[in-house]
Amino acid sequence: MPSIPCRSLQSLLMGGSKCIPVRCSAAAAAAAVAAFVPRRLLHFRIHLRAPHFRGPVYSNLLFCQRSFRACNHFSVPVTASNAVEVARPGNDTTSARRIAHLKTKMKKVGIPNAACIPGGTTLMLCPMCRGGTSMEKSLVVCIHENGDLATWACKRGECGWEGEVQAHRNVKAGIAKQDEDMNAKHYRVITEESLLLEPLGEKVIAYFAERMISPETLRRNAIKQRTNKNQIAIAFPYRRNGTLVSCKYRNFSKKFWQEASMERIFYGLDDIKQSSDVIIVEGEIDKLSMEEAGYRNCVSVPDGAPAQVSKKSPAAAEEDTKFQYLWTCKEYLEKASRIILATDADGPGQALAEELARRLGKERCWRVKWPQKSDTEVCKDANEVLTLYGPDALKKVVDNSEEYPIRGLFQFSDFFHEVDAYYHQTHEFELSVSTGWKALDELYNVMPGELTVITGVPNSGKSEWIDALLCNINKNHKWRFALCSMENKVREHARKLLEKHIRKPFFNASYGGSTKRMTVEELEQGKEWLNKTFHLIRCEDDSLPSIKWVLQLAKAAVHRFGVRGLVIDPYNELDHQRSPNQTETEYVSQMLTMIKRFAQHHSCHVWFVAHPRQLQNWTGGPPNMYDISGSAHFINKCDNGLVIHRNRDAKAGPLDCVQVCVRKIRNKVVGTIGEAFLSYNRVTGEFEDMDIRAVTMSVKRGG
Numbered sequence: 001m002p003s004i005p006c007r008s009l010q011s012l013l014m015g016g017s018k019c020i021p022v023r024c025s026a027a028a029a030a031a032a033v034a035a036f037v038p039r040r041l042l043h044f045r046i047h048l049r050a051p052h053f054r055g056p057v058y059s060n061l062l063f064c065q066r067s068f069r070a071c072n073h074f075s076v077p078v079t080a081s082n083a084v085e086v087a088r089p090g091n092d093t094t095s096a097r098r099i100a101h102l103k104t105k106m107k108k109v110g111i112p113n114a115a116c117i118p119g120g121t122t123l124m125l126c127p128m129c130r131g132g133t134s135m136e137k138s139l140v141v142c143i144h145e146n147g148d149l150a151t152w153a154c155k156r157g158e159c160g161w162e163g164e165v166q167a168h169r170n171v172k173a174g175i176a177k178q179d180e181d182m183n184a185k186h187y188r189v190i191t192e193e194s195l196l197l198e199p200l201g202e203k204v205i206a207y208f209a210e211r212m213i214s215p216e217t218l219r220r221n222a223i224k225q226r227t228n229k230n231q232i233a234i235a236f237p238y239r240r241n242g243t244l245v246s247c248k249y250r251n252f253s254k255k256f257w258q259e260a261s262m263e264r265i266f267y268g269l270d271d272i273k274q275s276s277d278v279i280i281v282e283g284e285i286d287k288l289s290m291e292e293a294g295y296r297n298c299v300s301v302p303d304g305a306p307a308q309v310s311k312k313s314p315a316a317a318e319e320d321t322k323f324q325y326l327w328t329c330k331e332y333l334e335k336a337s338r339i340i341l342a343t344d345a346d347g348p349g350q351a352l353a354e355e356l357a358r359r360l361g362k363e364r365c366w367r368v369k370w371p372q373k374s375d376t377e378v379c380k381d382a383n384e385v386l387t388l389y390g391p392d393a394l395k396k397v398v399d400n401s402e403e404y405p406i407r408g409l410f411q412f413s414d415f416f417h418e419v420d421a422y423y424h425q426t427h428e429f430e431l432s433v434s435t436g437w438k439a440l441d442e443l444y445n446v447m448p449g450e451l452t453v454i455t456g457v458p459n460s461g462k463s464e465w466i467d468a469l470l471c472n473i474n475k476n477h478k479w480r481f482a483l484c485s486m487e488n489k490v491r492e493h494a495r496k497l498l499e500k501h502i503r504k505p506f507f508n509a510s511y512g513g514s515t516k517r518m519t520v521e522e523l524e525q526g527k528e529w530l531n532k533t534f535h536l537i538r539c540e541d542d543s544l545p546s547i548k549w550v551l552q553l554a555k556a557a558v559h560r561f562g563v564r565g566l567v568i569d570p571y572n573e574l575d576h577q578r579s580p581n582q583t584e585t586e587y588v589s590q591m592l593t594m595i596k597r598f599a600q601h602h603s604c605h606v607w608f609v610a611h612p613r614q615l616q617n618w619t620g621g622p623p624n625m626y627d628i629s630g631s632a633h634f635i636n637k638c639d640n641g642l643v644i645h646r647n648r649d650a651k652a653g654p655l656d657c658v659q660v661c662v663r664k665i666r667n668k669v670v671g672t673i674g675e676a677f678l679s680y681n682r683v684t685g686e687f688e689d690m691d692i693r694a695v696t697m698s699v700k701r702g703g
Contacts, residue, residue, distance in 0.1 A: 098147030098167040105165040106150055110321065111141060119145035128321060129159035160260045187263045190244055195259070197224035197235050197247075204234055207252065212386045213288045221268070221288060236284040238262075238302065240269050248284065248302065258302070264325040266299035269332060278336040279398065282343045282352060286382040290342070293386065293394040298342075301325065305343065305352035314359050326359055333360065340401050342368045344381045357404050365404035368397050432670050433479070436472025439676040439689045443662040446473060447670050448564060448603040450639035451596050455610050455628050457618070460646045461658055461680060462609055463488065463569055464496065468687045469607075470565065471500045474533050479564040482557040484537040484550050486573035497534070498526040499685045515683050535561055544575035547591050551598045558602045568595075569609040571630070588631035596637065610634055620648060625663045639666045646680070656680045657690060 641664035
């Protein structure tokens with residue numbers, strides 16, 4: 001029977017009849033098909049049957065296999081009963097189900113399949129390497145037309161990720177039977193012989209000797225070498241239970257590569273079986289270095305370190321591709337009660353330590369502190385410590401590992417420097433400062449980082465007293481302040497502060513009596529003082545400020561101007577953005593917590609003015625802190641609680657007498673509970689100490 005020319009086979013494959021007898025050599029057929037179909041993308045199913053052949057039917061021509069090896073069949077005689085059958089694509093439901101199931105499997109391994117068309121190739125971003133710095137679409141994805149198989153390969157040399165998934169072997173009556181678990185992965189089976197690994201030569205042994213790695217350590221870890229075109233590469237076999245799983249290579253130019261399509265596991269995994277303490281390093285040579293220091297319970301990560309810590313939370317195990325080796329070796333690490341992270345000292349090494357700790361649990365992680373090798377540099381890794389200082393020094397580094405820091409969890413030793421400074425009073429700003437009134441200093445002093453809540457019935461002089469207090473502190477201690485005083489017009493507030501500072505009235509008005517007003521020169525000097533001492537927090541429109549807005553601006557004032565005190569006056573002038581399901585008590589508690597945290601974190605004292613609720617049957621005496629409108633949390637959560645009260649009854653004492661009731665002092669270093677009396681100068685707005693005995697005698701005479 002004559003052979004059909006290859007061009008006839010080409011015509012057949014492009015659209016001829018479905019089954020026709022042909023005779024063509026396999027090599028010729030390969031050439032004919034390859035002329036118009038890429039070798040890796042042949043999607044036709046061709047059955048070659050010979051009259052004398054009774055073995056299994058080949059599902060694909062040999063030149064269609066991924067290995068691209070040449071076909072060694074010279075010719076296959078074909079008759080009408082054993083013809084070349086080309087399965088053309090159809091619309092059958094079974095094929096559609098296979099393709100849909102195949103795409104589901106692809107999605108499981110991270111390959112989006114919306115753009116993947118059966119019978120064609122798709123170029124997309126590789127989910128493993130993300131296309132590198134250039135974001136190159138380097139992943140070639142191919143879905144076979146019949147839906148049986150999908151293959152992919154990343155063409156970036158630094159990645160090389162490749163693999164395949166199959167649909168089903170048995171499809172019957174429209175019901176798909178899976179031929180494997182959806183998440184199952186297939187890895188190559190390798191041996192030292194198949195990888196052409198060789199015993200170590202003198203050059204490699206000498207290379208390790210320079211790094212203080214002994215031949216015995218090399219033998220125990222089965223270090224090999226591989227030669228290609230007279231170029232030697234060091235081979236680090238990765239084993240699990242003694243079986244070769246993968247292999248990593250390194251040449252003398254410090255270039256690394258690994259066997260493709262292999263499972264990722266820790267290097268030295270068998271050395272941490274049943275270990276309660278596990279050391280994790282960043283490289284294979286560091287693992288060998290730890291062994292020289294006496295630690296065999298050490299493994300190395302297989303893929304190096306990330307450039308920086310991810311801003312996202314760690315992904316689920318099946319999606320955590322970069323750290324898949326952690327989940328693959330999970331059972332080895334679950335038994336460890338302490339994991340020592342001995343990654344490199346550089347930025348990526350520390351990022352790796354953080355990523356590992358996030359996944360392993362920081363509560364059981366420790367970290368090494370690499371020693372100094374100069375005034376400005378530290379040793380980079382375990383091998384550098386071993387090379388420079390020897391195995392005893394490396395052992396000491398591991399033995400002195402520190403608990404891995406957990407955000408928000410500290411020991412007192414982390415703050416001993418502050419305790420010492422507080423004891424020796426070397427940081428003046430950490431000490432309480434005087435109010436400027438001798439009588440009050442015995443009861444209340446101003447401590448940085450605390451919250452003082454001030455209350456009193458309306459028109460008792462709360463704001464006037466706070467202004468006078470700020471002027472005293474600035475005069476004696478040079479503090480600067482941020483003022484959020486919503487009830488005061490700026491010009492009126494400036495007048496009150498200037499009168500207290502210059503000690504003269506602002507106007508020639510009746511309240512000034514015979515005292516002359518401040519001169520223009522004094523006004524200009526006072527304006528300069530105002531500008532340096534106080535910074536205003538005010539809304540530029542008619543809206544009310546929220547507490548978050550106030551604290552945000554106060555934080556800026558602390559950093560930009562060195563502000564040491566903040567006044568929020570009063571509470572009821574704030575915009576209270578309370579959620580519908582939140583009670584006022586809950587809101588006040590949350591708000592005061594925010595203020596206290598601000599005060600503590602920025603070492604800034606906060607005075608917060610809150611008015612009392614409407615008092616029933618008020619007899620004229622000072623209110624209680626629990627009378628503050630809104631919540632008892634005002635007294636419960638503050639550090640200091642003061643009531644400012646002005647005498648309104650001439651029979652009870654002088655009308656210029658102001659009573660400062662100290663109702664709460666949390667820190668006994670600051671003061672104690674009690675009452676102090678001050679006299680108010682209506683001309684200048686100043687407050688002065690008052691003789692308590694004179695007040696007592698006046699009250700007795702009035703009685």
